[in-house]
Amino acid sequence: MKARNGTLWLFILPGLILYSIFFILPAGSSLLLSLTNWDGMTYRFDWVGLKHYGDLAQDPIFGKALSNNVKFSLTVIIFQFGLSLFFAILVMKNTKLNVFYRTIFFFPTVVSSVSIGFIWMFVYDPNIGSLNLLLNSLGLDSLARSWLGEPNLAIYSIAFVQFWGHTGQVMIIFIAGLQSIPKDLYEVANIEGASRWNAFRYVTWPLLAPSAAIVLAYTTIQSFKSFDLIISMTDGGPNNASEILSTFMYHQAFTYYSFGYATASAVVLMLIIMVVTYFQFRLLKADRVVY
Amino acid sequence: MKALAGKTSKQVLLITYVLIVLLPFTVMFFATFKSMSGLFQDPFGLPESFALTNYFELFRQENMLLYFKNSGVVTLFSITSILFMSSLVAFGITRMSGRKAALLFAFFSLGMTIPSQTSIIPLFIMMSKLGLTNSQLGLVLVETAFIIPIGVFILTGFMKTIPQEMIEAAQMDGANEWYIYQRIAMPISLPSVATLAIFALMIVWNNLLLPLLLLKSSALKTLPLKLLEFKGEYLTNYPLLFSAVVVISIPMIVLYIFLQRYFIEGVTAGSIKG
Amino acid sequence: MIKKRSAIALSLIIAFTMLLAACSGGTGSNEQAGANGKKGDKQTINFIHWRGEDTEAFKSIIAKFEKQNPDIKVDMTVYSSGDPYANALQAMILSGEGADVFVSAPGAQFNNLLKSQSFEDLSGSPLLENFTPELIEAGKSDGKQYALPYQLVYNVPVYNKSLFDKLGIQVPSDWDGFLAMCQKLKENGITPILYGYDVSPGQLINTLVMNNMPDKDTFTKFQTGEVKATDPWFVKTLEQFKLLVDKGYILKNATGTKYEGALALFAQEKGAILAAGSYAMATIAKQNPNIEQGLLAPITTSAADMKYEGIHTTTFMLGVNAKSKYKEGATKFIEFLTKPEIASEYANATGQLLTVKNVKYETKELGIQGQWSSKKTVFQPRLINTNKKIETALNESLNMIVSGTSVEKTISTTQAEIDRNLTK
Numbered sequence: 001m002k003a004r005n006g007t008l009w010l011f012i013l014p015g016l017i018l019y020s021i022f023f024i025l026p027a028g029s030s031l032l033l034s035l036t037n038w039d040g041m042t043y044r045f046d047w048v049g050l051k052h053y054g055d056l057a058q059d060p061i062f063g064k065a066l067s068n069n070v071k072f073s074l075t076v077i078i079f080q081f082g083l084s085l086f087f088a089i090l091v092m093k094n095t096k097l098n099v100f101y102r103t104i105f106f107f108p109t110v111v112s113s114v115s116i117g118f119i120w121m122f123v124y125d126p127n128i129g130s131l132n133l134l135l136n137s138l139g140l141d142s143l144a145r146s147w148l149g150e151p152n153l154a155i156y157s158i159a160f161v162q163f164w165g166h167t168g169q170v171m172i173i174f175i176a177g178l179q180s181i182p183k184d185l186y187e188v189a190n191i192e193g194a195s196r197w198n199a200f201r202y203v204t205w206p207l208l209a210p211s212a213a214i215v216l217a218y219t220t221i222q223s224f225k226s227f228d229l230i231i232s233m234t235d236g237g238p239n240n241a242s243e244i245l246s247t248f249m250y251h252q253a254f255t256y257y258s259f260g261y262a263t264a265s266a267v268v269l270m271l272i273i274m275v276v277t278y279f280q281f282r283l284l285k286a287d288r289v290v291y
Numbered sequence: 292m293k294a295l296a297g298k299t300s301k302q303v304l305l306i307t308y309v310l311i312v313l314l315p316f317t318v319m320f321f322a323t324f325k326s327m328s329g330l331f332q333d334p335f336g337l338p339e340s341f342a343l344t345n346y347f348e349l350f351r352q353e354n355m356l357l358y359f360k361n362s363g364v365v366t367l368f369s370i371t372s373i374l375f376m377s378s379l380v381a382f383g384i385t386r387m388s389g390r391k392a393a394l395l396f397a398f399f400s401l402g403m404t405i406p407s408q409t410s411i412i413p414l415f416i417m418m419s420k421l422g423l424t425n426s427q428l429g430l431v432l433v434e435t436a437f438i439i440p441i442g443v444f445i446l447t448g449f450m451k452t453i454p455q456e457m458i459e460a461a462q463m464d465g466a467n468e469w470y471i472y473q474r475i476a477m478p479i480s481l482p483s484v485a486t487l488a489i490f491a492l493m494i495v496w497n498n499l500l501l502p503l504l505l506l507k508s509s510a511l512k513t514l515p516l517k518l519l520e521f522k523g524e525y526l527t528n529y530p531l532l533f534s535a536v537v538v539i540s541i542p543m544i545v546l547y548i549f550l551q552r553y554f555i556e557g558v559t560a561g562s563i564k565g
Numbered sequence: 566m567i568k569k570r571s572a573i574a575l576s577l578i579i580a581f582t583m584l585l586a587a588c589s590g591g592t593g594s595n596e597q598a599g600a601n602g603k604k605g606d607k608q609t610i611n612f613i614h615w616r617g618e619d620t621e622a623f624k625s626i627i628a629k630f631e632k633q634n635p636d637i638k639v640d641m642t643v644y645s646s647g648d649p650y651a652n653a654l655q656a657m658i659l660s661g662e663g664a665d666v667f668v669s670a671p672g673a674q675f676n677n678l679l680k681s682q683s684f685e686d687l688s689g690s691p692l693l694e695n696f697t698p699e700l701i702e703a704g705k706s707d708g709k710q711y712a713l714p715y716q717l718v719y720n721v722p723v724y725n726k727s728l729f730d731k732l733g734i735q736v737p738s739d740w741d742g743f744l745a746m747c748q749k750l751k752e753n754g755i756t757p758i759l760y761g762y763d764v765s766p767g768q769l770i771n772t773l774v775m776n777n778m779p780d781k782d783t784f785t786k787f788q789t790g791e792v793k794a795t796d797p798w799f800v801k802t803l804e805q806f807k808l809l810v811d812k813g814y815i816l817k818n819a820t821g822t823k824y825e826g827a828l829a830l831f832a833q834e835k836g837a838i839l840a841a842g843s844y845a846m847a848t849i850a851k852q853n854p855n856i857e858q859g860l861l862a863p864i865t866t867s868a869a870d871m872k873y874e875g876i877h878t879t880t881f882m883l884g885v886n887a888k889s890k891y892k893e894g895a896t897k898f899i900e901f902l903t904k905p906e907i908a909s910e911y912a913n914a915t916g917q918l919l920t921v922k923n924v925k926y927e928t929k930e931l932g933i934q935g936q937w938s939s940k941k942t943v944f945q946p947r948l949i950n951t952n953k954k955i956e957t958a959l960n961e962s963l964n965m966i967v968s969g970t971s972v973e974k975t976i977s978t979t980q981a982e983i984d985r986n987l988t989k
Contacts, residue, residue, distance in 0.1 A: 007467070007468050008383045008386055008387050008468065009383070011379040011380065011382055011383035011386075011468070011472070012379065012380050012383040012384070012395065014376055014379065015376035015377060015379060015380040015399075015439055015443070016380065016395075018376065018432060018435055018436050018439065019399065019402065019436050019439045019440070021436070022414070022432050022433050022435075022436030022437075023402055023405075023410075023433075023436040023437055023439070023440075024401075024402070025413075025417065026410040026411075026413035026414035026417055027402075027405045027407070027410040027413075029410075029413045030409045030410045030412070030413050031405070031409075033409075039677065039680075039681075040412060040655050040659075041655060041658065041659070041677050041678070041680065041681040041683075042680060042681040042682075043659070058985075059985070060981075060982075061982075087305070087308065090301055090304070090305060091305070099548075099551060101305055101309065102551065103544070103547065103548055103551075104309050104312055104313065105308070105309075105312060106544075106547055107312055107313070107316060107544070108312060109493050110493060110540045110543040110544055110547065111497075111536055111540055112497035112499065112515060112518075112536075113497075114499065114518070115319075115518070115532070115533075115536045118527075118529065118532065118533075119315050119316070119318060119319045119533075120315060121823065121825075121826075122318050122319075122322070122330075122334040122335075122529075123314075123315050123318060124821070125334075125821070125822065125823070125826045126817075126818035126821045126822060126826075127816075127818065127822060127826055127830055127835075128331060128332075128333075128334055128826060128829060128830070129334065130314070130315075130318055130334055130335035133335050134335070145821075146818040146820065146821030146822075147821060148821045149762070149818055149819070149820035149821020149822065149968075150820070150821065151820075151968060154821075164311070164312070164315075168312070169490070169493075172486050172489065173445070173486055176449070176482040176483055176485075176486050179482060180449075180452065180482060210448045210449070210451065210452060211448075213448065214444070214445060214448045217403075217444070218441075218444075218445075221403050221404065225406060227408065228499075231648075235647075235763065237762055237763060237964070238762045238820040238821070238964050238967075238968060239820075239961055239964050239965055239968060240961075246406055246408065249406060249408060249409060250408050250409075250648060251648065253408070253409055253652075254648040254649075254651040254652045254655070255647070255648055255651070255953055255957070256953045256954050256957075257673070257677050257953065259409070259412075262409055263409050266405075266406045266408075266409045269406050270404045270405050270406065273403075273404040274401075274404050277400075277404070327851065327852060328829075328832060328851070328852035328853060331825075331826075331828075331829030331832065331833075331852065332829070332833060411652065411656065412652075412655055412656050412659065415656035415657075415659075415660055416656070416659055416660045419660035419661070419662045420660075424660075424662060424663075503642075503644065503649070503653065504652075504653060504656055507611050507640055507642055507663055508609070508640055509640055509641075516642075519617060519643050519644065519645060520617055520620045520643055521617060521620075522617045522645050523616055523617035523618030523619070523646075524615055524616050524617070524618065524646040524844075525618070525764070525824065525841075525844050525845065525848065526617075526618040526825075526848045527617070527618075527825065528618070
């Protein structure tokens with residue numbers, strides 16, 4: 001085994017070097033800046049230690065962003081994971097009709113998040129938007145809302161767009177996973193007269209665990225790093241009702257010229273993502289699937 | 292009877308979701324045939340006519356085709372380098388043993404957790420020192436570095452599922468690692484490589500932040516930058532912007548349909564192996 | 566084993582050199598002067614701004630400029646206003662590459678750029694003669710002219726004059742008259758004030774405070790704690806605004822409505838007043854040319870106590886990057902923009918009033934805005950503030966009122982946010 005490692009490093013090195021230089025290096029230096037009061041404009045800064053982290057703990061807007069982020073990510077994770085698995089099972093067979101469905105479901109991924117945000121502005125606008133128009137014409141006037149204006153609703157309205165936009169994307173991972181399950185296993189299950197649910201529970205699900213882990217982690221990370229969508233739809237407003245950690249960070253850096261403070265919140269965001277994905281992996285035991 | 296009812300309810304569900312996906316897009320699609328005031332008067336309504344005025348306007352502007360070419364070049368090279376590098380790394384990691392593999396996997400996955408918005412400024416300064424701003428090579432390198440974490444993450448997960456017996460059998464026959472990568476790991480991982488290709492395509496093709504920062508010369512700009520010309524301080528030309536979005540999206544939809552084939556082939560490969 | 570060790574060493578060395586390069590600061594950018602220029606004497610100047618709506622106008626102007634100056638090429642990049650622009654500008658200023666000609670807004674942005682010594686001092690340059698002197702004050706600091714405001718904006722709500730005439734409503738000259746006007750509009754089934762939560766608060770707050778607190782430097786004093794949101798004049802302002810909200814004079818659902826949506830309602834004559842500024846007029850005219858427009862500021866006092874009729878801002882401040890390799894070409898380009906015929910072309914194509922002398926305004930909307938030059942206006946108080954967090958807190962106080970928060974709660978929240986961010 002050990003003798004082989006030398007060759008294996010040759011496989012890893014090109015990617016490792018490129019990634020270290022062009023990603024880790026700038027990212028790492030920016031995170032170091034969380035210990036400074038750098039304004040992002042001059043080459044002068046002082047080391048302030050952990051001051052920014054203390055300030056974050058007392059910043060009500062950061063607290064708001066954090067709680068919004070929890071609501072947002074939970075909604076997105078639950079729906080995106082559930083829906084993508086559900087639809088993947090429905091359209092996993094390679095029939096012409098299913099290929100058609102998959103293509104349609106994939107549409108929102110093709111369009112950049114910024115443009116998706118613009119499209120949904122026209123859907124959600126309380127006065128001229130399509131959604132309220134549709135509800136009114138169906139006689140459901142009472143359901144019409146100011147979708148992005150009500151403080152307790154805005155973050156969920158955006159979460160809907162987020163999983164609407166990516167369900168068709170992560171569904172592909174599930175389809176790829178489902179298709180790699182050998183068909184004979186199902187045949188065996190069929191012969192043994194297992195119900196559909198049992199076939200799923202005992203055949204599909206255990207073998208789907210690696211895909212499920214990928215989808216879960218990808219969705220989680222995507223939801224925490226969702227950014228363009230919120231910036232283009234509400235820019236975190238009204239009254240920070242849709243501010244999440246990533247937009248908070250961006251606003252601190254570029255609206256308020258508090259780069260050090262912004263990167264401190266970036267570090268917090270990073271730690272949260274790491275902890276959450278770690279526990280997800282533990283939960284799915286994806287790190288030790290045995291075949 | 293029961294099976295038929297099941298099939299019908301399945302189709303009803305699927306068609307409902309198709310509608311939910313498509314309705315917002317009809318707003319966008321109709322908008323491309325409207326004027327600004329027409330769009331705001333009735334965003335949901337049918338356009339008065341399906342005249343292609345906005346699309347002509349878009350292509351009347353001299354640089355649209357150039358932008359297409361630039362986007363194509365950057366995307367092609369970025370995707371190739373992303374697929375190649377991440378599959379090499381993922382293969383290396385799955386073939387390595389124990390702690391080292393886990394550490395490497397963690398190091399690459401770390402990249403997915405770091406928010407990139409704040410790294411942009413140090414990145415730009417570094418690229419400027421290296422003389423790699425305003426260059427397609429520089430952009431390709433950065434795009435690759437930004438997407439490698441996702442690539443390694445997705446591919447490692449799938450490559451782990453390659454049956455050890457196959458590799459051991461090849462080793463018995465005297466195959467080296469390169470041969471195993473090329474002839475066994477890659478063909479089997481084709482569905483996941485296609486998945487990654489699709490993900491990476493969408494990210495690179497639509498990426499705004501990196502080219503916006505790294506490219507200044509109008510001779511090098513990519514398509515998403517075109518959209519910015521329609522977004523103003525107080526006024527955004529949505530009909531033109533949406534027309535551009537439609538035009539930009541078409542190649543991606545075509546590529547998606549094309550890449551889907553590899554799922555099918557992946558399955559065939561799987562059944563042979565089984 | 567040897568292979569592996571040397572490979573790791575190599576990657577570490579590369580990483581380390583890069584880190585050094587990244588940290589070595591602003592010096593040394595000149596070594597690469599030739600890296601981007603293709604042929605020796607042709608200079609390419611990079612011009613960055615945030616006015617996407619002006620792209621076509623600028624393209625035509627740049628083409629003319631390049632024709633007259635064959636040795637200079639202008640690469641224009643448009644960034645969305647706000648953060649994306651600030652982001653790009655920061656990167657370019659720090660690296661010393663790009664942004665040879667850039668624009669800035671007065672207030673926090675200008676101040677930060679000053680601190681980082683990004684501006685080339687343009688004092689004494691002959692091109693200053695092309696400007697109306699009192700309109701470029703905003704680009705001055707310590708008596709030196711660092712930036713040149715190009716656009717002149719009146720941050721006064723736009724009203725539908727045709728509609729007012731039809732209903733027989735006069736432009737009110739005091740607060741009681743303003744309330745009566747709103748009531749009459751409401752009774753006629755028209756939303757009196759259209760409000761978009763992204764743009765309107767920052768605009769409306771100016772006209773609301775200008776007579777309640779006519780002292781010019783008040784907004785800067787928020788930064789030092791000398792002035793507080795609990796001061797009677799500010800409380801009065803919010804109470805007055807709250808009255809407009811409670812009486813239903815402000816657009817329903819305003820917190821979910823963006824400026825563009827509010828503007829569309831104005832163009833469709835569903836509302837009478839748009840809480841924005843003069844820049845909206847050209848857009849409205851495009852969407853509905855039949856509306857006769859005017860500018861109308863709420864006067865929050867009695868007619869006798871009124872000191873100002875409106876608010877003006879000079880913005881889109883052109884500057885030359887102090888680190889630019891092509892300062893001469895950059896200055897030449899700015900000078901070109903201030904030539905009367907070029908400035909006229911820009912003004913009429915974009916519907917913007919300019920700070921430049923001898924501009925011929927040809928559109929109807931520009932004519933109406935032009936009349937405001939003889940009125941008593943004060944420079945936008947919000948932008949005298951150089952602390953962006955405090956500016957935002959003050960703007961957001963209006964959004965809080967709109968969303969139904971009480972005046973007391975709004976004031977305590979606002980002041981708490983200000984206290985956290987006082988300039989030390």
